[in-house]
Amino acid sequence: MARYELVKRSVALITLTNPPVNALSSPVRHAIANSMERALSDPKVRAVVICGENGRFCGGADIREFAGPLRGPPLIPVLEAIEAGDKPVVAAIEGMALGGGFELALFCHYRIAQSKARLGLPEVTLGILPAAGGTQRLPRLIGIPAALEMITTGRHISAQEALKLGIVDQVTDQNACETALEFALKAVGKPLSPRRVSTLTTPCPPDLDALLEAATMQVKKKTPGVMAPLACIQAVRAAATMPYSKGMKRESELMATLFNSGQARALQYCFFAQRTAGKWTLPSGAQWNNSKPREIRSAAVIGLGTMGRGIVVSLARVGISVIAVESEKKLLENGRQMVIGMLERDAKRRGVSASLNLLKFTLSLQDLKDVDLVIEAVFEDMALKKRVFQELSKVCRPGTLLCTNTSGLDVDALAGVTDRPHLVAGMHFFSPAHVMKLLEVVCGPRSSSETIATAMSLGKKMGKVSVAVGNCPGFVGNRMLKPYLDQATFLLEEGATPEQIDKALEDFGFAMGVFRMSDLAGLDVGWRVRKESGLTGPDVDPKNPPRKRQGRRYCPIPDMVCEQGRFGQKTGRGWYKYDKPGDTNAKPDPLIQNLLETYRSRYGIQPRNISDQEIIERCLFVLANEGFRILEDGMAARPEDIDVIYLFGYAFPRHRGGPMFYASMVGLERVLERLEHYHQAHPDVPHLEPSALLKKLVACGSPPVQQWREHIKTMRSHL
Numbered sequence: 001m002a003r004y005e006l007v008k009r010s011v012a013l014i015t016l017t018n019p020p021v022n023a024l025s026s027p028v029r030h031a032i033a034n035s036m037e038r039a040l041s042d043p044k045v046r047a048v049v050i051c052g053e054n055g056r057f058c059g060g061a062d063i064r065e066f067a068g069p070l071r072g073p074p075l076i077p078v079l080e081a082i083e084a085g086d087k088p089v090v091a092a093i094e095g096m097a098l099g100g101g102f103e104l105a106l107f108c109h110y111r112i113a114q115s116k117a118r119l120g121l122p123e124v125t126l127g128i129l130p131a132a133g134g135t136q137r138l139p140r141l142i143g144i145p146a147a148l149e150m151i152t153t154g155r156h157i158s159a160q161e162a163l164k165l166g167i168v169d170q171v172t173d174q175n176a177c178e179t180a181l182e183f184a185l186k187a188v189g190k191p192l193s194p195r196r197v198s199t200l201t202t203p204c205p206p207d208l209d210a211l212l213e214a215a216t217m218q219v220k221k222k223t224p225g226v227m228a229p230l231a232c233i234q235a236v237r238a239a240a241t242m243p244y245s246k247g248m249k250r251e252s253e254l255m256a257t258l259f260n261s262g263q264a265r266a267l268q269y270c271f272f273a274q275r276t277a278g279k280w281t282l283p284s285g286a287q288w289n290n291s292k293p294r295e296i297r298s299a300a301v302i303g304l305g306t307m308g309r310g311i312v313v314s315l316a317r318v319g320i321s322v323i324a325v326e327s328e329k330k331l332l333e334n335g336r337q338m339v340i341g342m343l344e345r346d347a348k349r350r351g352v353s354a355s356l357n358l359l360k361f362t363l364s365l366q367d368l369k370d371v372d373l374v375i376e377a378v379f380e381d382m383a384l385k386k387r388v389f390q391e392l393s394k395v396c397r398p399g400t401l402l403c404t405n406t407s408g409l410d411v412d413a414l415a416g417v418t419d420r421p422h423l424v425a426g427m428h429f430f431s432p433a434h435v436m437k438l439l440e441v442v443c444g445p446r447s448s449s450e451t452i453a454t455a456m457s458l459g460k461k462m463g464k465v466s467v468a469v470g471n472c473p474g475f476v477g478n479r480m481l482k483p484y485l486d487q488a489t490f491l492l493e494e495g496a497t498p499e500q501i502d503k504a505l506e507d508f509g510f511a512m513g514v515f516r517m518s519d520l521a522g523l524d525v526g527w528r529v530r531k532e533s534g535l536t537g538p539d540v541d542p543k544n545p546p547r548k549r550q551g552r553r554y555c556p557i558p559d560m561v562c563e564q565g566r567f568g569q570k571t572g573r574g575w576y577k578y579d580k581p582g583d584t585n586a587k588p589d590p591l592i593q594n595l596l597e598t599y600r601s602r603y604g605i606q607p608r609n610i611s612d613q614e615i616i617e618r619c620l621f622v623l624a625n626e627g628f629r630i631l632e633d634g635m636a637a638r639p640e641d642i643d644v645i646y647l648f649g650y651a652f653p654r655h656r657g658g659p660m661f662y663a664s665m666v667g668l669e670r671v672l673e674r675l676e677h678y679h680q681a682h683p684d685v686p687h688l689e690p691s692a693l694l695k696k697l698v699a700c701g702s703p704p705v706q707q708w709r710e711h712i713k714t715m716r717s718h719l
């Protein structure tokens, strides 16, 4: 786990060898301790260099070890032996020095970084803090404000920034290890005391309290209810106000409060879930590591509405040439201007030049005959999409992949009108497509493994988190959204207000409650979908009871809101009122209150007090229940996939882990019991009926979420 060599006859080179990121697992900690002991006791050794194999210094503590009992030598004493030694130790940082890896470097007397290396303390994103001295040593080295920013955000910085801040002593374009070996020899004989960070005094700003208070306010606003950033601030305060040894004690006390918390478990689960989602698998046995994606050099996007424009930008900024197609000259010109503006702003922000030369705009599908892949992003209308796919099938060369950005229509029905159903898949982007990280890759029954591999890999290239899902109405994300939205409106009928429901969800951790979010997204879209599916509007049979559709409970309040022209922020009125159209400051609207009161009295509904707990349970347990059904139906392969979709596509609070992880944290037995209770109270809401998988998992003793797939295996996968 670490290689020890004597080089240049007098330098001990310790190379961490724990691929892929040289994490500080128990054997690595052992090996570092042994190697340091050997180096310090060997009279031939005059200096030490520590580096990592395969151009990666160290990705930090082994996060997988956090889930079990702590074994092996504790990290801090291992690192303290490095600093205390009487021979200069140089960290040679290539690739990355993150978390415990960065802290390892901070215990060395000198640090040399390769110019492409990244450094940072991302522990806060895992619900913990840099507890191997990071919170005490970084402030001593670079001062409180800069250390506070790095520690509370977990931001990775470049080698150049690290040099500027005084974290590293030298940046090199050459091999960092070679440079460090030379550097180490020159350091021999120089006094080591000033190089021991633990002996430095933290430069303390006069306005320390105000600074820490401002940081506290900032993290409370940005990540309400999240514990780790607040603990980080307290630890940094200790670095400013306590001697080093006391500060270290405070750091470990604060770590103890976080280490076994539900938030830490959730955030660490999210880290691995995101990586698990990339490992897709199809019933044919094809999967991420045995299917070769095609290289996509050119693409076309059909439709330059909001989604189409975002997709064009996402493709062009990673170097793919794009032909953008519209049906009318005016729409094309409008789309062209908007895309160019978006690309220019994006390039300016990233300090690069806009790749406008990759773009071509056209009114003719004939221009698409040679592209590698097409993404259709026209209006959400099956007949229109079918016409487009038929035409593409005629125009594009036989190998071109044909993808649709539909948010829920049948991908296989589109495949069926083409001459190449195996080359058809869904690529469901989320709005705005150039910003949102999620991509649902929809696998139709006839999509080939190469098609899925290509869509997944293209998503990754565009910086998206791609998740493979099955082909069912709404796929995974939007399918789950429906019962969640239904519960929110049923709660309105029963006596809650939009403000109360939003507040309960925001206190839970959502940045915006369901009604504020709906106002932002626009209420007319859902209204149109409900009209088209015959749930509201003139097609509804007048003999239908007003609050029932297809034998199920139906809440017409959202339709009534839309009938008043209240479409959300864009019209200045929706579930809330706004000072003017486009304004974002939502204010409770007495007119909505009146509407609810009139509605309830018309249908003889006696409003009741509804607790926040009921709001959370009904909205979130029903969401997870639909997730269980999706797993049962084989439309998602694993609970991690569902959670990743909700984290990246629907802003589910990360410190809660996602709807499936949250259900497991609450306890599946409790979720089952509450769903049974609510279903009994509302038998006309089938979504509240506990799913078979939930019952099966409870019967199996409620295994942790990572083990659910064992119980799903027997069910049929449709991916």
Ligand SMILES: CCCCCCCCCCCCC/C=C/C(=O)SCCNC(=O)CCNC(=O)[C@H](O)C(C)(C)COP(=O)(O)OP(=O)(O)OC[C@H]1O[C@@H](n2cnc3c(N)ncnc32)[C@H](O)[C@@H]1OP(=O)(O)O
Pocket (backbone or CB within 6 Å): 020, 021, 023, 059, 060, 061, 062, 063, 064, 075, 096, 098, 099, 100, 101, 122, 123, 126, 129, 130, 131, 132, 255, 256, 259, 260, 272, 275, 276
């Ligand atoms: C009462 C109790 C008291 C408790 C007291 C507790 C005491 C404990 C003291 C310990 C103090 C330690 C303090 C230090 C803490 C840490 O260091 S936490 C870890 C901090 N590091 C990170 O957060 C880095 C995480 N990794 C990454 O960001 C990226 O992986 C990367 C390093 C930037 C590389 O990215 P990329 O090249 O894109 O590869 P990936 O696909 O992301 O990863 C490849 C595989 O490696 C796995 N992996 C990565 N990092 C780690 C890690 N730190 N530990 C374990 N595994 C890691 C990743 O999962 C991938 O695996 P596979 O999916 O299996 O391929």
